[in-house]
Amino acid sequence: MRAKNRPLIAHFALLVAAFGQLQPASASAAVSAEAIAADPLQAADRKLASVTLPLLRQNARLCRIFAPATGLVLHSRDQYTNPTFERFHGDSVLAIAAVAPGSPAEAAGLRTGMSVLSIGDTGPEQWRDANVTPLRDAAYASLFAQSRDSLLVVSDGAAARTVQLRAPLGCRALVEVTTESGLAARADGRVIQVSYGLVSGATEAELAVIVAHELAHQILEHRRRLDLAGVRKGFFGQFGGNLAANRMAEEEADRLSVHLLANAGFDPDIAPRFWRTGMGVSLGSGLFRNRAYRSPDDRAAFLDREIDRYLGNGAGPTYPGHLLIRRDGPIIY
Numbered sequence: 587m588r589a590k591n592r593p594l595i596a597h598f599a600l601l602v603a604a605f606g607q608l609q610p611a612s613a614s615a616a617v618s619a620e621a622i623a624a625d626p627l628q629a630a631d632r633k634l635a636s637v638t639l640p641l642l643r644q645n646a647r648l649c650r651i652f653a654p655a656t657g658l659v660l661h662s663r664d665q666y667t668n669p670t671f672e673r674f675h676g677d678s679v680l681a682i683a684a685v686a687p688g689s690p691a692e693a694a695g696l697r698t699g700m701s702v703l704s705i706g707d708t709g710p711e712q713w714r715d716a717n718v719t720p721l722r723d724a725a726y727a728s729l730f731a732q733s734r735d736s737l738l739v740v741s742d743g744a745a746a747r748t749v750q751l752r753a754p755l756g757c758r759a760l761v762e763v764t765t766e767s768g769l770a771a772r773a774d775g776r777v778i779q780v781s782y783g784l785v786s787g788a789t790e791a792e793l794a795v796i797v798a799h800e801l802a803h804q805i806l807e808h809r810r811r812l813d814l815a816g817v818r819k820g821f822f823g824q825f826g827g828n829l830a831a832n833r834m835a836e837e838e839a840d841r842l843s844v845h846l847l848a849n850a851g852f853d854p855d856i857a858p859r860f861w862r863t864g865m866g867v868s869l870g871s872g873l874f875r876n877r878a879y880r881s882p883d884d885r886a887a888f889l890d891r892e893i894d895r896y897l898g899n900g901a902g903p904t905y906p907g908h909l910l911i912r913r914d915g916p917i918i919y
């Protein structure tokens with residue numbers, strides 16, 4: 587289930603997780619407590635963007651749909667139940683939630699907290715007209731349509747200025763932090779979501795393993811292929827042919843993930859190592875995933891074999907044609 591919006595209630599759960607006992611005594615205290623809660627979420631957005639950027643940029647060759655790999659994380663006012671929560675200047679509807687360190691966005695002078703007034707020749711009016719929620723999605727569509735070079739008008743709350751953002755093309759994926767405090771990661775074919783609990787609790791290497799696995803699902807077009815095969819999600823995914831197909835998709839994603847990691851400059855061995863840790867085992871034991879692998883050790887051993895066979899030197903570049911060719915066929919199980 588997607589959590590497009592970041593509901594206020596979840597923010598309070600997050601607040602308690604981050605700061606322990608914060609009991610706002612009045613309405614105005616509640617507002618300032620909300621403002622404090624923005625910071626851990628911003629840090630999580632930045633951390634996830636930082637890990638994601640090399641995965642998207644350095645695996646472009648493996649993808650079929652592209653977007654400039656900017657390192658820019660946008661958020662819109664309509665993602666929040668209470669618009670006073672985040673720092674949206676004045677009546678601006680779109681702002682920068684995070685900028686990945688060392689990214690093209692950072693080099694262009696873009697900073698967290700800036701309002702985005704226009705992207706190319708589109709602004710709030712066009713984004714609203716697109717009739718998608720959150721509005722951020724329409725803004726990203728504008729950014730993605732600009733190819734490698736785009737002009738943004740931004741404001742830090744005072745003067746507006748035009749910024750030229752140049753970025754190489756990478757894989758197209760929206761990657762975002764949800765406010766869930768538990769451990770969760772999912773990909774619906776378009777958006778990759780990682781829970782706040784996971785982003786804040788994992789090391790950058792562990793987070794790279796998680797994002798690489800979800801990105802692998804997207805690159806291998808699993809949602810489309812599973813739908814085509816009539817495979818059921820959720821509870822019924824645990825049984826019979828559904829289980830076998832879901833298991834195959836998980837195995838394909840795991841195998842591709844080590845190639846994505848190697849291309850992005852990570853040691854692919856971090857994947858089998860992570861899936862043996864407590865966090866990895868816990869994350870891998872979702873509704874049907876607990877049956878998608880016989881044991882965490884089997885899963886890790888499976889990854890070790892992929893690395894031994896195709897990534898003997900432990901580094902990229904690698905072009906895993908043996909896995910990518912499966913995109914054009916059905917899920918075979």
Ligand SMILES: [Zn+2]
Nearest residue numbers: 799803836839
């Ligand atoms: Zn998976």
